[in-house]
Amino acid sequence: MKLAETVSPDHVQPVEHNLMPALAAVPDGGCLPNPFYIEEAVFEEEKKRIFAPNWTCIGFGKDVPNIGDARPITFLGIPLLLLRDKSGQVRVFQNVCRHRGMTLVNEPTNFRGVIRCPYHSWCYSLDGALKTTPHLGGPGQNDHPAVSKSELGLYEVRSTVWMDLVFVNLSGDAPAFEDAAATLTSRWSEFEGQAIYHGGPDSSFSLTVASNWKLAVENYCESYHLPWIHPGLNSYSRLEDHYNIIESGDFSGQGTTVYNPSLDNSGRQFSHFKGLSEKWSTCAEYVALYPNVLVGIHKDHFFSILLEPVAQDKTVERVEIYYTSPEMTGGDWADLRARNSEMWKEIFVEDVGVVEGMQRGRHAPDFDGGTLSPVMDTATHAFHAWVADRYSRTAL
Ligand code: FES
Numbered sequence: 001m002k003l004a005e006t007v008s009p010d011h012v013q014p015v016e017h018n019l020m021p022a023l024a025a026v027p028d029g030g031c032l033p034n035p036f037y038i039e040e041a042v043f044e045e046e047k048k049r050i051f052a053p054n055w056t057c058i059g060f061g062k063d064v065p066n067i068g069d070a071r072p073i074t075f076l077g078i079p080l081l082l083l084r085d086k087s088g089q090v091r092v093f094q095n096v097c098r099h100r101g102m103t104l105v106n107e108p109t110n111f112r113g114v115i116r117c118p119y120h121s122w123c124y125s126l127d128g129a130l131k132t133t134p135h136l137g138g139p140g141q142n143d144h145p146a147v148s149k150s151e152l153g154l155y156e157v158r159s160t161v162w163m164d165l166v167f168v169n170l171s172g173d174a175p176a177f178e179d180a181a182a183t184l185t186s187r188w189s190e191f192e193g194q195a196i197y198h199g200g201p202d203s204s205f206s207l208t209v210a211s212n213w214k215l216a217v218e219n220y221c222e223s224y225h226l227p228w229i230h231p232g233l234n235s236y237s238r239l240e241d242h243y244n245i246i247e248s249g250d251f252s253g254q255g256t257t258v259y260n261p262s263l264d265n266s267g268r269q270f271s272h273f274k275g276l277s278e279k280w281s282t283c284a285e286y287v288a289l290y291p292n293v294l295v296g297i298h299k300d301h302f303f304s305i306l307l308e309p310v311a312q313d314k315t316v317e318r319v320e321i322y323y324t325s326p327e328m329t330g331g332d333w334a335d336l337r338a339r340n341s342e343m344w345k346e347i348f349v350e351d352v353g354v355v356e357g358m359q360r361g362r363h364a365p366d367f368d369g370g371t372l373s374p375v376m377d378t379a380t381h382a383f384h385a386w387v388a389d390r391y392s393r394t395a396l
């Protein structure tokens with residue numbers, strides 16, 4: 001059985017076939033209908049059709065900074081283990097012992113040698129191999145011919161890291177991440193391969209939103225709401241200073257042509273990424289990399305928002321901010337970093353009200369998905385089209 005087939009509880013009934021006409025209409029300008037935001041059954045289907053077959057983000061490399069660091073993560077109900085192995089590579093395993101299915105790691109830990117199961121002490125190396133099975137064959141007998149240790153390593157999940165974001169492909173058969181994200185990485189080629197440095201505790205915060213995860217994506221994609229929801233931001237980066245970002249890849253969003261950070265009156269500026277072309281002296285771009293990552297790139301910092309879908313009407317937004325050099329993460333820059341975090345937090349909190357309002361609105365029985373502006377909502381439409389396509393690929 002594939003991992004992707006295990007994520008829906010039995011009590012949730014499959015989605016009604018009558019959603020399919022609405023999905024079929026999405027490419028021609030239609031919107032995802034209400035059940036895509038409010039029904040548990042659709043949320044359960046999305047686990048199999050949207051999250052498992054694609055590259056879904058579950059965490060950050062900075063969560064396991066040192067060799068041997070391991071962090072349990074429950075994502076979409078699946079117990080996972082994020083781990084940095086002896087070679088320094090981030091790996092993801094299912095967090096389950098091959099003996100009796102105990103969760104192996106139950107709090108963030110650093111393993112110097114092996115990972116020891118707390119139940120009967122079976123031990124695994126950091127690359128997942130089962131190494132020792134004490135008293136397996138009876139007291140004092142650590143092996144038994146019927147149990148082949150070499151076949152009982154941890155279940156590894158296909159994973160990759162990009163911009164410190166840890167993505168997993170639960171179904172195991174998605175195209176390579178490099179191919180899936182190629183359009184975005186080529187759009188941002190000037191930043192590719194440049195190191196980023198997390199700002200530390202002052203550059204990290206979470207928001208819990210009473211909304212479906214897709215509304216967080218949709219709100220992030222567009223700048224149409226800027227004058228009314230972000231009056232502060234709009235005072236220096238107006239609606240007409242923004243442009244839509246629509247390409248063929250699995251992302252859409254918007255950018256500004258007037259990014260000019262002025263966080264305090266000192267005139268200090270965070271150091272910039274190296275070798276950027278003229279465009280990036282004033283442009284900054286904000287895109288949703290489908291399904292569940294929102295990223296923002298600027299000449300002087302990068303941020304990402306991991307959307308953790310907790311339920312059809314609850315999402316945790318985890319925000320992490322990165323800078324361009326180790327110096328920017330030190331004490332001399334703490335005040336400016338804190339101000340930058342505050343500024344973004346204010347903006348993202350301003351968004352919470354409308355995202356939650358759209359969620360409530362989707363209980364209005366006659367709401368038909370809405371009416372998109374053919375000019376201002378194109379990034380939202382691109383996302384709807386992507387969801388409809390991916391959702392429809394799996395036959396009911
Ligand atoms: S469940 Fe892990 S050793 Fe028994």
Ligand SMILES: [Fe+2]
Nearest residue numbers: 219229230351
């Ligand atoms: Fe916003």
